[in-house]
Amino acid sequence: MLTASETSVSFEETDTRNNEMHSTIEDWIDELVVDVDEAKASQQFQEWLDVQSRFHDYSHRNTLLIKLQCPEATRVAGYNTWRNEFDRHVQEGEQAIWIWAPIITKQCPECENSPSYHEQSDCDYDETSPEEWSKGLVGFKPTAVFDVSQTEGEPLPELETEATGDADDLVPALLDAATTLDIDVRVVDAAEWEHGDAKGVCKHRTLHEGQPVVEAKARSNQADLAVTLIHEYAHALLHFEGDDEPERAKREVEAEAVAYIVGRYFDLDTSGSAFYLAAWQDDDAESIQERLGRISSTAQEIIDTVVEG
Numbered sequence: 631m632l633t634a635s636e637t638s639v640s641f642e643e644t645d646t647r648n649n650e651m652h653s654t655i656e657d658w659i660d661e662l663v664v665d666v667d668e669a670k671a672s673q674q675f676q677e678w679l680d681v682q683s684r685f686h687d688y689s690h691r692n693t694l695l696i697k698l699q700c701p702e703a704t705r706v707a708g709y710n711t712w713r714n715e716f717d718r719h720v721q722e723g724e725q726a727i728w729i730w731a732p733i734i735t736k737q738c739p740e741c742e743n744s745p746s747y748h749e750q751s752d753c754d755y756d757e758t759s760p761e762e763w764s765k766g767l768v769g770f771k772p773t774a775v776f777d778v779s780q781t782e783g784e785p786l787p788e789l790e791t792e793a794t795g796d797a798d799d800l801v802p803a804l805l806d807a808a809t810t811l812d813i814d815v816r817v818v819d820a821a822e823w824e825h826g827d828a829k830g831v832c833k834h835r836t837l838h839e840g841q842p843v844v845e846a847k848a849r850s851n852q853a854d855l856a857v858t859l860i861h862e863y864a865h866a867l868l869h870f871e872g873d874d875e876p877e878r879a880k881r882e883v884e885a886e887a888v889a890y891i892v893g894r895y896f897d898l899d900t901s902g903s904a905f906y907l908a909a910w911q912d913d914d915a916e917s918i919q920e921r922l923g924r925i926s927s928t929a930q931e932i933i934d935t936v937v938e939g
Contacts, residue, residue: 639698641728647772651728655694659915659922666918667908675907677701679887682926683894686933690919690926692729699727703777712776718783726774733771736763744768797852800896800936804859807935808844813866815844815859823847830858832865842866857893857900860932864888867928879909884925891929896936 639654641647658674665671681697682690684704696703706727712718738748740755747768748760808815818824825831830846844862849855864885869877893900910918 638700640725641699641772647728651695651730651772654698655691656915658694658698659919662907663910663913663915663918666911666913671907675887676890678922679890679925680894682929683891686891686895686926686930688729688926690922693926694922695729696727700777702779703727705778706775707778708773708775712781712783716781716784718778718781720776720781724776724780726776728772729775730770731773732767733769734765735768736760737766737768738763742766742768797856797898800856800898801852801859803936803939804856804863806939807932808863810935810939811863811867811932812841813844813863814841815846815863817846817848817855819848829854830862832862832870842870853893853898856896857889857898860892861885861889863932864928867931868924880913880921883907883909884921884928887925888929888932891925892932892936895929895933 641650641654643650662671662674665674678694678697681701681703682688682693685693685696685706688696696706706729707716709720712720733744735744737744738753738755738760739758741748741751741753743751743753745760745763748755805815805817825845825847828847829849830844832842832844842865844859844866846855846858846862862885865881868884868888869881890900910921913921
């Protein structure tokens with residue numbers, strides 16, 4: 631399994647690139663399944679989380695592709711985007727990073743295919759002409775991008791990693807975000823804390839009310855409080871409807887992974903996070919892929935809500 635120090639993968643053959651991109655992701659997940667109870671699996675998982683924290687609005691499949699091709703990437707864009715929007719140029723000899731980009735075009739209201747595929751399909755929709763169809767997502771295509779480290783030109787201070795504010799600002803922002811996320815959140819004084827050694831909990835308000843309640847123990851370390859809030863928000867968004875005891879350890883990995891990604895995004899030090907992937911040892915590749923997608927989308931939802939708040 632690849633690490634940041636090993637040779638990265640590349641997709642050079644045009645005719646086979648799409649299949650190779652799919653199979654490389656599948657191979658990575660298959661190896662994670664095989665090694666899930668070993669330390670190297672946790673290292674691989676954390677490396678993916680690092681990339682996901684830098685590209686929080688990318689799908690988990692695209693961040694896996696970035697991780698496998700250029701693990702140290704911090705900001706990617708297409709060749710023309712670097713040139714036209716940022717006055718930067720891809721340096722000669724640099725190898726492209728291949729990800730999937732959405733194909734947006736007019737699509738049939740019935741079969742949802744593009745006009746060309748609609749003509750080849752069995753769909754007989756003809757109430758309106760293709761010129762009148764609305765645009766929508768019809769698929770994905772391999773697209774070349776380059777990391778900022780592969781370019782040169784005008785300096786871009788905004789590409790440097792900067793904190794979006796210290797944790798003293800982040801905690802109030804997280805508390806404000808709870809309303810949008812439909813979570814009832816409370817920071818409880820240590821003297822009134824009723825949950826033992828737990829730093830935070832996620833629970834039902836009552837047996838009859840559906841909104842999740844997150845409680846976090848107040849503390850002077852605001853960064854630690856922020857990570858606890860994010861962790862419990864993840865439980866509220868991902869696990870509120872389920873209380874299956876065998877799933878508990880698996881759910882903890884998901885929530886901690888979300889807290890790691892979001893914390894890293896807001897420049898918090900989450901290096902103390904521990905990912906006990908052995909909890910996933912009974913999961914097959916499809917289940918783990920689903921977990922990665924859930925982690926990615928939940929982290930993105932929390933980040934976007936806080937940023938837009």
